[in-house]
Amino acid sequence: xxxxxxxxxxxxxxxxxxxxxxxxxxxxxxxxxxxxxxxxxxxxxxxxxxxxxxxxxxxxxxxxxxxxxxxxxxxxxxxxxxxxxxxxxxxxxxxxxxxxxxxxxxxxxxxxxxxxxxxxxxxxxxxxxxxxxxxxxxxxxxxxxxxxxxxxxxxxxxxxxxxxxxxxxxxxxxxxxxxxxxxxxxxxxxxxxxxxxxxxxxxxxxxxxxxxxxxxxxxxxxxxxxxxxxxxxxxxxxx
Numbered sequence: 001x002x003x004x005x006x007x008x009x010x011x012x013x014x015x016x017x018x019x020x021x022x023x024x025x026x027x028x029x030x031x032x033x034x035x036x037x038x039x040x041x042x043x044x045x046x047x048x049x050x051x052x053x054x055x056x057x058x059x060x061x062x063x064x065x066x067x068x069x070x071x072x073x074x075x076x077x078x079x080x081x082x083x084x085x086x087x088x089x090x091x092x093x094x095x096x097x098x099x100x101x102x103x104x105x106x107x108x109x110x111x112x113x114x115x116x117x118x119x120x121x122x123x124x125x126x127x128x129x130x131x132x133x134x135x136x137x138x139x140x141x142x143x144x145x146x147x148x149x150x151x152x153x154x155x156x157x158x159x160x161x162x163x164x165x166x167x168x169x170x171x172x173x174x175x176x177x178x179x180x181x182x183x184x185x186x187x188x189x190x191x192x193x194x195x196x197x198x199x200x201x202x203x204x205x206x207x208x209x210x211x212x213x214x215x216x217x218x219x220x221x222x223x224x225x226x227x228x229x230x231x232x233x234x235x236x237x238x239x
Contacts, residue, residue: 103235
């Protein structure tokens with residue numbers, strides 16, 4: 001038969017079922033969705049993060065309390081995924097090539113870099129999934145471009161996007177500083193703003209843009225695991 005579509009996911013060491021806490025149980029969710037014919041069969045490629053996660057998963061530098069300046073290696077990470085990871089997978093497994101059959105996703109900074117890599121390489125990726133993506137990166141301690149600003153400057157048309165968060169607006173998005181929002185409200189305000197920006201740029205909710213909000217959900221693997229099945233149903237629908 002023909003090859004399978006591919007979903008590349010960041011933070012690979014947290015994705016598959018294990019006895020410890022902190023797993024998305026992605027393997028269980030995908031197997032179930034395929035068995036129930038909720039999605040077309042596809043492969044998940046889990047890419048574990050290294051010690052420089054904050055740098056690899058960010059497109060620009062920012063300043064964090066107690067850490068200082070960090071970030072900005074997302075282009076190098078994109079090259080690693082495109083030039084090393086995907087070719088290695090395709091040498092060993094039957095995969096379907098082309099952007100229409102290749103997606104990238106992750107959570108928090110992994111969601112941020114997924115949106116960045118898909119924008120940088122629309123020739124490779126046709127869909128991006130961001131779970132509680134760190135949309136405010138660049139403005140936590142500095143005034144560098146956010147991912148929303150990059151999309152406003154150049155939007156990758158044809159890209160399908162899944163976007164979600166937990167949290168809440170805490171009584172009003174406009175009053176929150178980015179760092180407080182990141183810590184307490186799971187990027188709810190920033191994710192909603194990104195959704196609205198994408199709509200103004202030509203995306204259509206329920207078609208090539210899928211948005212979900214789980215009220216008061218925490219910024220953790222358990223929350224992402226709950227939302228993962230609906231995300232893959234949106235991105236890999238049964239044809």
